Amino acid sequence: xxxxxxxxxxxxxxxxxxxxxxxxxxxxxxxxxxxxxxxxxxxxxxxxxxxxxxxxxxxxxxxxxxxxxxxxxxxxxxxxxxxxxxxxxxxxxxxxxxxxxxxxxxxxxxxxxxxxxxxxxxxxxxxxxxxxxxxxxxxxxxxxxxxxxxxxxxxxxxxxxxxxxxxxxxxxxxxxxxxxxxx
Numbered sequence: 206x207x208x209x210x211x212x213x214x215x216x217x218x219x220x221x222x223x224x225x226x227x228x229x230x231x232x233x234x235x236x237x238x239x240x241x242x243x244x245x246x247x248x249x250x251x252x253x254x255x256x257x258x259x260x261x262x263x264x265x266x267x268x269x270x271x272x273x274x275x276x277x278x279x280x281x282x283x284x285x286x287x288x289x290x291x292x293x294x295x296x297x298x299x300x301x302x303x304x305x306x307x308x309x310x311x312x313x314x315x316x317x318x319x320x321x322x323x324x325x326x327x328x329x330x331x332x333x334x335x336x337x338x339x340x341x342x343x344x345x346x347x348x349x350x351x352x353x354x355x356x357x358x359x360x361x362x363x364x365x366x367x368x369x370x371x372x373x374x375x376x377x378x379x380x381x382x383x384x385x386x387x388x
Contacts, residue, residue, distance in 0.1 A: 237274035242303050244271045245377045247367050249384035252350075259360070259387040265350030266325075266365055266381055270300050272347060300345035303371055306337040310366045315357050321365070325351045353386075360387045 246269045253263060308322050315321045325333040328349050335341040357363070362383040369377045 237276055239272055239298055240275050241273040242270055242300070242377060243273045245269070245367070245369060245379050246271075247351075247365065247379045247381050249365070249381045250350075259385045261353045261356055261386065264384070265352050268345075268349050268351060268367075270298075270347040272298055297344065298347050300347060301336075301342060303376060304345065304369045305339075305372065306370045307333060308337075308368045308370070309333070309351075310368075312364045312366065313359070313361060315353075315363060316355070317358070321353075324354050326354060327351055356388045357386050358388065361385065 248267055249264055250267045251258070251264050258264070308320065309325055310319045311321050312319065315324065322337065323332075323334045327333060327336065327343070327345065329352050331341050331343045333351070336343075336345075362385050364380055364383050366380045367378060368375055
């Protein structure tokens with residue numbers, strides 16, 4: 206009788222330790238709780254796989270955000286359940302909780318002024334000036350493109366400087382490489 210009880214106890218313990226949990230690993234494993242931004246990179250990139258063109262509708266200014274995450278607590282388990290579970294969907298992180306306004310400058314002057322914030326849109330759906338004035342607060346994701354709405358006055362190599370603010374304080378800044386833009 207005690208042998209049967211012991212075998213049942215071992216089988217029951219094995220059953221509990223191998224159960225699938227909601228936060229198991231797999232294709233995408235959550236890096237932990239989001240706590241901030243470690244850096245933002247920007248660069249001008251052609252949008253098509255064909256040879257790059259310098260027309261404003263053929264390139265975008267890519268923004269890539271590096272997030273900071275709190276260290277994830279490791280849960281103890283006798284057997285790793287990641288092989289038995291479906292991976293969770295990849296989360297979409299919202300940058301707008303850490304950035305409430307963006308100012309963009311060009312060198313040399315893109316138009317008559319060096320500040321070109323009003324000439325940019327994010328993902329062709331949200332004007333950057335509307336974002337800065339809190340009129341439109343669509344999600345800024347960790348990866349996206351800014352697009353120019355107007356051609357420059359002079360065709361030349363431009364460098365764009367981005368300044369990211371939270372509550373009036375600069376949280377980060379970045380700049381693109383020189384990129385030739387035709388008019």
